[in-house]
Each structure stands twice: as structure tokens, then as C-alpha cells.
Amino acid sequence: MRTFPNFIASGRLGIGAMVLSATLFCGPIACGDDASTDTDTTTGDTTTGDTTTGDTTTGDTTTGDTTIGDTSPETDTTPDTDATPDTDPDTTPDTTLDSDTTLEVSDTTAPPAQPGFASILVPVTASQSSPSGALNVFQSSGTAFLTGSNWATTQYTAGSRGALIGDFDGDGLADVARMSPSGRGGPGALAVRLSTGTNFGAESTWRNVSYNVDTVVVRVADFDGDGRDDVAFLYASGPGSPPSANVFLSTGTGFADSVNWFAEGGSIGSAATLVGDFDGDGRADLAKLSAGGRGGPGVVSIQLSTGTAFAASTVWTPANGFEPGSVGTLVGDFDGDGRDDLMRLSPASRGGPASASVALSTGTAFANPSNWTAATNDFSPGSGGTLVGDFNGDGYDDLATIANNGPGGPGSIGIRLSTGTGFSGVSNWLPSNGSIFVGDVPAVVGVFAARPD
Ligand SMILES: [Ca+2]
Ligand SMILES: [Ca+2]
Ligand SMILES: [Ca+2]
Ligand SMILES: [Ca+2]
Numbered sequence: 001m002r003t004f005p006n007f008i009a010s011g012r013l014g015i016g017a018m019v020l021s022a023t024l025f026c027g028p029i030a031c032g033d034d035a036s037t038d039t040d041t042t043t044g045d046t047t048t049g050d051t052t053t054g055d056t057t058t059g060d061t062t063t064g065d066t067t068i069g070d071t072s073p074e075t076d077t078t079p080d081t082d083a084t085p086d087t088d089p090d091t092t093p094d095t096t097l098d099s100d101t102t103l104e105v106s107d108t109t110a111p112p113a114q115p116g117f118a119s120i121l122v123p124v125t126a127s128q129s130s131p132s133g134a135l136n137v138f139q140s141s142g143t144a145f146l147t148g149s150n151w152a153t154t155q156y157t158a159g160s161r162g163a164l165i166g167d168f169d170g171d172g173l174a175d176v177a178r179m180s181p182s183g184r185g186g187p188g189a190l191a192v193r194l195s196t197g198t199n200f201g202a203e204s205t206w207r208n209v210s211y212n213v214d215t216v217v218v219r220v221a222d223f224d225g226d227g228r229d230d231v232a233f234l235y236a237s238g239p240g241s242p243p244s245a246n247v248f249l250s251t252g253t254g255f256a257d258s259v260n261w262f263a264e265g266g267s268i269g270s271a272a273t274l275v276g277d278f279d280g281d282g283r284a285d286l287a288k289l290s291a292g293g294r295g296g297p298g299v300v301s302i303q304l305s306t307g308t309a310f311a312a313s314t315v316w317t318p319a320n321g322f323e324p325g326s327v328g329t330l331v332g333d334f335d336g337d338g339r340d341d342l343m344r345l346s347p348a349s350r351g352g353p354a355s356a357s358v359a360l361s362t363g364t365a366f367a368n369p370s371n372w373t374a375a376t377n378d379f380s381p382g383s384g385g386t387l388v389g390d391f392n393g394d395g396y397d398d399l400a401t402i403a404n405n406g407p408g409g410p411g412s413i414g415i416r417l418s419t420g421t422g423f424s425g426v427s428n429w430l431p432s433n434g435s436i437f438v439g440d441v442p443a444v445v446g447v448f449a450a451r452p453d
Helices: 003-010 015-026
Strands: 119-124 134-138 164-166 175-180 188-193 204-209 217-221 230-235 244-248 272-276 285-290 299-303 328-332 341-346 355-359 385-389 398-403 412-416 444-446
Touching: 119 385, 164 217, 164 230, 164 444, 217 272, 272 328, 328 385, 385 444
Parallel strands: none
Antiparallel strands: 119 134, 119 444, 164 175, 175 188, 188 204, 217 230, 230 244, 272 285, 285 299, 328 341, 341 355, 385 398, 398 412
């Protein structure tokens, strides 16, 4: 109000000067506004100097409001401090993650979908009894699975490398991909069906690929840490060819040309090559397991992702060595510290108990494995597979063992929840009216739907 001092200094001014003053004042602000020290941009209010936040007028520029439940879009770039989610469907996205516990639709720096409970996907192959295959999803409620439902009618065969699970477009929901084989007819393809949260959409080819189905090891993970899962084709050395790790980075709508992430050297584990974020930096790394020979202990070596390549191998073997499990070795973050750990599965043998032993990552090595099973003989591998996922959404990865249906009953999905230091006793989460059978194509785990409210 720069004209005000002038008015005082002039004493009684003529009416013309008053009009001039008011005209200047009206300028870009509506006449009738008090034009004083409001900090909001609302026109027409009559109270001077208001500093009240949480008004219901759109376009406020006050940051950090502490009033909950406003119904208008905010334009501020500072996170709200309220603990209750805004009810507005923002049209202008906040650029900082709100501290409220419900994400807004348009938050650009947060995962659009909330962390969900892991579901189990059972691919059903076509057969005489079921000419069209299916992708049956058993969604978790946190304490049990809902009745399985078919999310896409499609066909898988054992030779197709099964269902590849990853969040390929980075929307927070896991999608499903498959490889069609390359052959005399031309290259194969990586084809993706995106999750909508309630089903899988139409299949779309994201990349034509050539590969040798007999020798390629396929792994899905977010190797460059951009939030979208990528695909790696791993090859051991062959006659005249060194080992290679051909990584196809997701662009969100396709896979880019592959780049060999072993350009500076690398190798494939003789027992297994697994992927996980073992140092917890958000980029997926390689773990190579080699069984011990001649009485020596097994070795775990890690090639950390730099975001553009796999770095040179470093030895992460626990002090007492690490033998790959006779049933297998699985990856998961069982203590929920953000670093992936190893779990080896061994059935009962020679009178000893079956076990699921976990070797926790310290970020630079693995600690000695310890038996996480709840009681002697508590763990036995499932005939339909043994899977890892966070089935109750508490941040600790859990263990699922599937027993196929048969003459004895409908089968079961035995869940052992991680407490962060061990697994609980087993509980059957198969719905009471359900049955489960895993055939030639392995069952897989993914967060296909957002967390139920
Ligand atoms: Ca997705
Ligand atoms: Ca990625
Ligand atoms: Ca990493
Ligand atoms: Ca961990």
C-alpha cells in the first residue's frame, strides 16, 4: 500500500487524488478487498492481516498447513504435516512426498501404489480339460488368501521360461512377462501384460530378442534402480565366448537395446546365480553360488550393480562357508533392513530336521546362516514349490510352501511369517473353498494389487 504514506503526508487531499489513489489500489486486485497484509491470494475478504491456514479457497500458497481435510488442490511444494490424508484428488501434483500415510494420486516422488501384500500367481497350462490356459492370482488379505481368480486367459508352456514377474512400468504393481522362443521363424520376444490392479491387460511385445533357450538364465530385477524392473539374460562362458550379462533396461513402455554388464568381466555361479539388492542401494546385484569341493566350503560372490554395469566380484561368503541348499537357495529381505538376504532350503535327512536357514546381509558380507524354522521338522519343501514374499505387508519377507491338490485333499499354501529373527509355525492360507495345483510352470510371487484399505 505504497500510496498510504503519501495520503497521510498530504493531509486533506482533493477528491480527485482520493479517486486516483483508489484506482491505483484496485489495480490487479479486486476492488473491495482490504488490500492489507493478507498472506493469502483470495480476493474480496474484509479482514486485514489474516494468517489463517487451511482455508477452503483454491490456490493457497501457504506452506505447511496443519489443518486436515481441506478439499481444494494445494499448490505448495512443501509436505503437509497433517497425519490425515487429504481428500483432494490433486490436479497439481505435490513435488514432495506428503508425510500422511495415504499417498495422493498425483504425488510424483512417491510410488503411486501403496506397498501391497504379496500375492501368488499360478500359471495354468492349456490341457484337454482346459483348452485355454489361465493366470490364477491368489491375493493376500494379510491373514489368508482370497479365492484364486483368473487375471488373464493365456497359455504358458514349460519351455517358455514361465511367468516373469516384475514391475516393468514402475507404477508399483507387479506385471507379468513371458518369452516366446526364437527359432527358425525369426527372433523371439519379451511380451508384457501390465497389471491394472484387478487383472492383467493385453499382451504387448516390448522387445524382440534372440537367445538360446537351452543356455540362457533369465533374471528380472531393477538393475539400474529407476523403479522399473529390467530383464537380464545371463550366459556362462561357451566355446569361444566369455560370460555375458545382457541387460535390457525398461523404459516403462518397452525394453531398450541390451548392454553387456559384464564388459569389465564377470561370471555365472556354478551352483546358481541369483539377483537381489544385497547392499540395499536400490540397484539389484548378482549373487553367484558355488558349492564347495573336496571338503572346502561353498562360496558366495557378489557383483554389485553400479547402475550401468556389474562391478568386479567380491567374496561375501559367511565365516563358516555357505553350501547352497539341496532344495535350493532363495533371496528375500527376511529381517526387513532393506538388504536382501539368502535362505537355503534343505529337507530332513539322516534323522536331522528339515530347515530353512537364513544368512543375513550386513551390506558387505553375509553372516553365518542360522535355522529360522520354528520347530524341529517344521519345514518341508512343498510339492508345488517354495516361494518368498511379504504376504502380510509388514516389511519382512515370509515363506510359502505349496502342496498340490490330489487324492488327499485340495492342497495347501503353508505360510510361515517372518518375525525378523525367525519364522512362525506354519498356517494354511488356502481359502476354505479353494484348491491349488502347480503344474509344469512354476508359481511366482508379486504385488499385483495395491494394498487393500
Ligand atoms: Ca506395473
Ligand atoms: Ca530399471
Ligand atoms: Ca545393490
Ligand atoms: Ca535383510
